[in-house]
Amino acid sequence: MKLCVALDLPSAKENLELATNIKDHDVWLKVGLRAYIRDGKEFLETLKSINPNFKIFLDLKLHDIPNTMADAAYEVAQCPIDMFNVHASAGKVAMQTVMNRIKDIPNRPILIAVTALTSFDNENFKAVYNEDIETKATQFAKDTFEAGLDGVVSSAFESLDIKNNTSKEFITLCPGIRPFGEDAGDQKRVADIALAKKELVDFIVVGRPIYKSANPTEVVENILKNI
Numbered sequence: 001m002k003l004c005v006a007l008d009l010p011s012a013k014e015n016l017e018l019a020t021n022i023k024d025h026d027v028w029l030k031v032g033l034r035a036y037i038r039d040g041k042e043f044l045e046t047l048k049s050i051n052p053n054f055k056i057f058l059d060l061k062l063h064d065i066p067n068t069m070a071d072a073a074y075e076v077a078q079c080p081i082d083m084f085n086v087h088a089s090a091g092k093v094a095m096q097t098v099m100n101r102i103k104d105i106p107n108r109p110i111l112i113a114v115t116a117l118t119s120f121d122n123e124n125f126k127a128v129y130n131e132d133i134e135t136k137a138t139q140f141a142k143d144t145f146e147a148g149l150d151g152v153v154s155s156a157f158e159s160l161d162i163k164n165n166t167s168k169e170f171i172t173l174c175p176g177i178r179p180f181g182e183d184a185g186d187q188k189r190v191a192d193i194a195l196a197k198k199e200l201v202d203f204i205v206v207g208r209p210i211y212k213s214a215n216p217t218e219v220v221e222n223i224l225k226n227i
Contacts, residue, residue, distance in 0.1 A: 001197065001202060001227045002203045002227075003028065003203075003220070003224060004027065004029070004030050004173070004203050004204065005018070005022065005027050005028070005030065005205075005206060006032065006175075006205055007029055007030060007031055007035055007211075008032055008035070008207045008211070009211055012039045012043055014211075015043075016046060019047055019054070020050055021217050023051040024051075026053075027055075027220065027224075028054075028055040028083075029054055029055070029056050030056075030057045030207075031043065031058050031081075032060075033061070036058065044058070044079055044080050044081060048080050056083070057084070057085075059084070060085065061085055061114050062086040062090075064094075066091075066097035066098070069094050069098050070100070071101075073086065073098045074102055076109075077105050081109050083111075083173075084109050085111070085112045085113060085153055086098055088113035092143045095148075096147045098111065099148045099149055110151070110171065111150050112149060112150055112151040112152055112171060113140070115137040115138075115144075115152050115153060116129075116133050116136065116140070118155045118174075118175050118176035118190070134158060137154055137155075137162070138161055138162055140152070141158075141165065141166055142165055144166075145166040145167065151171025151172060151173060154172055155174060155175075156174040156176070156199050156201050157191060158172075159174060159199035159200055159201045160199040168200070171202045172202050172203070173201075173203040174191065174205065176191065177192070177193070177206050178191070178192060178206075179193045179206055179219075196227075204227070210223075
């Protein structure tokens, strides 16, 4: 299991300070939509300059018609990143189109697809997708697997079922992790490290419990000890 630290602070300066504080640790960094729109490709390059061994997950959740997604994915794959994502709800054809566009890029980034956002509870998810989260998340994961992608974004609660329906090597990256039972905030389906281990999660994404702490480095070290 790998730790992915979410750089979701209000400014590039704060995010870079956090990255600098944890630069000696074996972690991934998640750069989301706000940070990328605000700070651009240069921000990614600066993160790599802090520690060339940092692995970067660019969390843009691409979702559009297949060719537009593929065009965008090709450009994203040119960035100094190691993983990015699309929405599985764009459909199997869209995901296949994206993978076909980037598959021959040397050292291409890992490509994963979002199943069900962890901000959904079952009632609100069903209102949009007309199915229960557990059922639809697994179906989205199977579509992703059959489209040839490397894995999915899911809640930790679906991880093991997804692997059982695809492959144990199929990556599950799980946000909404409160490693030691911290407050859930705006997330509905949160899990701790123990549950993530039980569900064979490959990547846990942790944000607020780290960057809202008085000592973020200590929290990172505690998480790494426990995973």
